[in-house]
Amino acid sequence: MINGWLLLLPIGIPWLGCLAVWLVGDRRPRLQHTLAVIFSILAGVAGLALIPWSTQRLTLLLSLGGIFDAFRLATDGLSVFLTVVATVIGSLAVIFSVDYMHGEHSLGRYYAFVLFFIGSMSGLVLTTSLLWMFVFWELTALCSYALIAFHNDDPKAVRGGIKALIMTQLGGLGLLFGALWLYTYTGSYDIPQFLGSPNSVPPTVLSWMAFGFLIAAAAKSAQFPFQTWLPDAMEAPTPVSALIHAATMVNAGVYLLARFYPAFEAVPGWRFAVMVVGMLSAFLAALMALVSFDLKRVLAYSTVSQLGFMVYAVGAGGVFASQFHLMSHSVFKALLFLAAGAVIHALGTRDMRQMGGLGPSMPFTHVVFTLGALALAGIPVLNGFWSKELILEVGLGHGNPTWIVSLMILSTGLTAAYTVRMVAMVFYGRGHQDHHEAHDAGTAMKTALIPLAAGTLTTWLLLGPFYASLKLSLPHHKLELNAVWEEAVGKAGVSEWEMTFKVGLEILREPSTYLVLLVVVLGVAAWLGRARLASLIATFRGVEKAAQASFGFEAINEVVVQAVQRAGEALRATQTGYLAWNIFAILLGWLVVLILTMLGRAG
C-alpha cells in the first residue's frame, strides 16, 4: 500500500513545480528556467520509476465522499506507457525551452502551464475513474488553450487558443455524458469494472456512449471533421506544439478509444465509423500537408494524418498496433517539432519559401530533422516504419474493408511525398540571401534533441516488452497480432526481446510490406520528379485548391466556434449582478428540482 503513493508523484511533482515557478516571479528568469528543468526532470524520473509496475497492478484510492467518486489511480501497461511519454517528452520540451524561450517575458506563465499540463496528462492516463478522467481531460484542454494563446498580444494566437478550447470542449461533452450515463446505469464510474461487463448498460445507451466517446476522441485528437483547430494551434511556442500538439495531449483521444475498445467493440457500426474517421483524417490531412507552406502547419497536418493512422488501427482491431505507433509517433514527431523549432528560432520565420539551403549552416539540426523525417516517411529500421507496417498489417487482416486500407496505403505514399518536400524546401536548394549566418541549435536544444534522435532509431526494439506488458496487464483487451505472428511469438519460453526480433522478421517476410515500401518510394519519386509529372499534376489543381482551403471544413468549424461565442455573448445578459434577479433564479431552480422530484416519486 505504501507504494500506492508512488502513483501521485508523476502528477504531484509537476504541479508543485508549477506553483514554485509561478511563485518565483518573472523578475528572476534564470531561477525559473532552473526550477522548471529540475521539476520536469524529477517528473520524468517519477514516470520512469513506474515502469516496474506496468505488469502488476499498483492502485491508490482516496475516498472523496459519494458524489465525486473516489480519486482512483492504477497502473497497467497502457497507463504507465503514456505517463512515461508525457513526463519524459515533457522534460525534454522544458529543457529545449531554456534556449527557445530565452529572453521572453512572462516565463512564469509559460512554465507554470507546461508543468501543470504534464501533471494533468499523467493524471488523465493513470486514473481509473471516468469522472476524474473527464476532469483531467478538461485540465489538459485548459493548459492547451492557455499555451496556444501564450503570445496574448497576437490576435491570431488568441483566436487559435479559443478555437482549440471550444472544439475540444465540444468533445469533452461526449465524455461527460458517457460518464453520467455510466453512473446512472451501474452506480459507479469505475472503468475496469465497466470494461469487464459492458452489458450492464442497455445496448442503446452503450451505443450512444460509444459514439459520444468517438466524438470526444475526434475532437481531442483533431480528427475529421474537427481537424482544423490543430493547424491554428501552431501559434503556440514550438516546444508547446511538440509536447501538447504532437506527443501527448492529442494522443488522449486515441488512448480513450483504445482503453474502451473492449466495451464498444461489439456496438454495431462503431468500428466502421472509427475506421472511416481515421482514414479520412489520414488521407485529407496528408493532402493538406502536401500543399502547405508554413513549416509548423505541415507538421500539424502530418500529426493529424498520423493520428488518423492510430484511430484507424483501433477501429480495425489493432489496439497494440495503434499504441505502438503512438509511441513511435510521439518520439519522432517531438523530434521533428523541436528541430523545426531550432530552425524557426534561428531564422525568425515559419514560411518554408523563405528557407532553403540551411544544410551547411545548421549541420546538427539538419541531421536530426532528416532522421525524424525518414521515420515519419516510414523508411525501414527507423521506428516509424515498424509501427506503420503493424497498422497496415492489421488493416489487411481481420476482414476489414479493403477500400479503406487501400486509401491508408495511399496515405503512406502521400506522407513520404510531403516529408521529402518539407526536408527539401528547408535544408536543400538555393539558400535565401539573409540566412547565411543562421546559427545551429544551442546546447540546451541539443540536449533535448539527442535523446529523441536516439529514440527514433531504437524505440522499435521495445516491441516485444511493450506487447508483453500490455498483454499481461489488460485483461479485457484482446490483443491480436496477426495469426502468423501469434505462431511466431506463441511458443513458450520466447523471451520478450526475442519476440521483437521474430515479429520484425515476420514483417520483413510479409509481401504487403514491400507493397507499402513501393508506395513510399513512389511518393518520394513523385515529389522528386514533379517537373516531369507536371501535366499529370495540373489535372489535380482542383484538389490542391481544395486542400489549401481545408476542403471546406474550416467553414464548418468556424460556424461552431462563432455559434458558441455568440451564445456566450447572449447569455451574458442574464448576469445582471442584481440581487433580486439572482434570488428569482434560485427560486426558479428550486421549483424545477421540486417538480422533477415529485415526478420521480409519481413515476
Next chain:
Amino acid sequence: MDYLDGVTILLVVLGLVGIGIYTLMISRSLIKIIIGMQLMVKGVLLAFVLAGRISGNMGLGQSLALTIIVVDTIVAVVALAMAVRVRRRFGTLDPRALTTLRR
C-alpha cells in the same frame, strides 16, 4: 403533538421563509435585505426543530437550531458591518450600486 399543530408550525415556517425571500427580491436597502435574511433563517430554524420532533430526534433538531442561532448572529453582525462600509464608500445602501464591484 397533534397533527394540526405540526401543520400550523409548517405554515409558520413557510410564511417566514416566504416573507424573507420576498424581502430579498424587492428591497433596495442593504439593511432591509439583512432583515429579510434573518426572517428566512428563523423560519429554517423552526423547521429544524419541527423536523427533530417529527423524526423523534428532539435533541438533534434542537442542538442544530442552537448552532444556527450562533452562526446566524455572526452572519448578521458581519453583514451589518459590511453595510456600514458600503454606505461610507458608495454613499448609498442600494445593492444595485455594487453590481460592477467597483466605484
